[in-house]
Structure formats: structure tokens, C-alpha cells
Amino acid sequence: MIIGLDVGGTNIKGVLINGRKVIAKIKVATKSRTDKKILVNQILSCIDGLKNKASKIEKIGIGIAGPIDFKKQTVLNPPNLIALRGLKLGKLVQDKFGIKTIIEHDVNCFVLVEAILGAGKNYKSVFGITLGTGVGGGMVIDKKIYRGAHGSSGEVGHMTIEKNGRQCKCGNKGCLEPYICDTGIKQTAKQIFKKQIDSLRIFDDLAKKGDKRAIKLYETVGKYLGIGLANIVDTINPEVIVIGGGIMRAGKFILNPAKKEMKKNILSQSAKKTKILKSKLGKFAGAIGATLLTL
Ligand SMILES: [Zn+2]
Secondary structure, eight states, X not given: OEEEEEEOSSEEXXXXXXXXXXXXXXXXXXXXXXXXXXXXXXXXXXXXXXXXXXXXXXXXXXXXXXXXXXXXXXXXXOTTOGGGTTOOHHHHHHHHHOSOEEEEEHHHHHHHHHHHTSTTTTOSEEEEEEESSSEEEEEEETTEEEOOTTSOTTOGXXXXXXXXXXXXXXXXXXXXXXXXXXXXXXXXXXXXXXXOOOOSTHHHHHHHTTOHHHHHHHHHXXXXXXXXXXXXXXXXXXXXXXXXXXXXXXXHHHHHHHHHHHHHHOSSTGGGGOEEEXXXXXXXXXXXXXXXXXX
């Protein structure tokens, strides 16, 4: 049996799998993003809880919301989990339980599981994007994570799509992220609806009912997403791009304008046919993906 954990700034999700079957799940609110002791203890207690449900654990995989040095198995500087900065979390867990433990950037866990079991399972080259508080990206080729020369491949949220555009958290202006992440969509919604928007959920119903402003919002967001997709296709030319994240509830309202904009911007005629798919594995994708990690 294998334990997979997905440690995010909002929740920690975990699964226990036997073969490919999920036999137990947990989801708890992250107690602290900044206090190392509190967060590490919470991670250990989540693992302990799942471990108690199993006869024998072969391996533990942990996805972390932020960049890591995979070779050194060290957490780098995750903006939403600074408690873990510089921590050799894999070794710490391994020493505590005596079980082989691997850590990875959560977006890579997401792409890996979608490429092996999800929307991309029938393809050799899968690019994955997650839309949420931030915008993550990753690539899986022949069912293996591609990390690039310095381990930083896939950071599509920070490709420039609008010179001198919106301010990004990274310090640059006009990155893709501030246009298609949750706060970016709220900012666009505020411009269209002329009022403060707290939750993005309301737009799904509005769009389905034919509300012109909600449709315009998704069209605007979709167009930016489409520019990003075209850049990915022109640079890497994957067989398929899988997109996950809460905003994908909007489905065709966001995907149709995105695909249209993508086709308009891609250079190669044949690459215009690149498949764009919604992720299949849901909220526990990252945790299940973590069980598939190998060193
Ligand atoms: Zn940026």
C-alpha cells in the first residue's frame, strides 16, 4: 500500500491506495502556513492516520504547493507554505516512519496522475495546467515527469502575455497568472460587473442562464488562457493539454473561447488540432499523483 499526500496552503489531502484502488481518504484544513512545527506535526499526523488503516506501507509520496529541488528532495521557497522553506521534508518523514518517502511539486503530481490514469492516459506527451490561487504547469513525457535542466520547467503562469500588463506576484508585469488565477478573474469580474466579487461560483449559474456579463467574463478569461495555450503548443507541441482547477466548472464557457484564441495564435496548421481536455481525477488528483512518484 502507498500513502499520497497533497499539502496545500488551504487543505491537506491524503489517500491510501492499494494497487490502483483508493481505500482511504482524508482532508483537513491546513493549520498554519508559516509555523514549521505546527505544519510538520500536522503532516506527520495525517500520515499516521492513514498508516493506521494499512497493513504495510511500501512508500509515501508528498506533493507540495510550491517549488522543490527534486534531486536534493528539499522544499525551496513556497509562497503559500513558507513554514516548509528549505526543509528536507522527505528525509524527515522517512526518518520518522522508516518508510521510503518522495516529495514533489504538487502540479507535477497532478500532471503525472492525469497522464497515467486521467484525461491524458492515452497520450505520450501531456502538458498539465492547474488554475487556482496561482497558475501551475508541468509536463509528462512517456509517463515520466519532465523537469528541465534546472528543475523549473513548466512555469507557464509567468510567461509574459501583455507587456506592461497587470502586476504579478512574482514581481514582473503582464504574466499570464494575474489574468487567469482566482484573484485575476475576480479583478476582471469587478471591471465587468462594476462591483466587488467575493466568490467565482455565482458565475457558473449566471452563464448557464445566459447572463451576458458572465459570458463576457469567461470569454475574456478564456482568451487569455488561449494565448497561454498557443504559446505552450508553439514551444513544446504536446499531444494534449489537460486543465484542472475549480474554474473549469465553467466548462465550455471558458474552453470554447480559449480554443478559438489558441487556434488563431498557433503557427503550425497541424498543431492547431492539439487536444485541450478537462482534468478527470478531481480534488484528490494531487494526492493520488503523489502515490505514483518514483525517485
Ligand atoms: Zn509572474
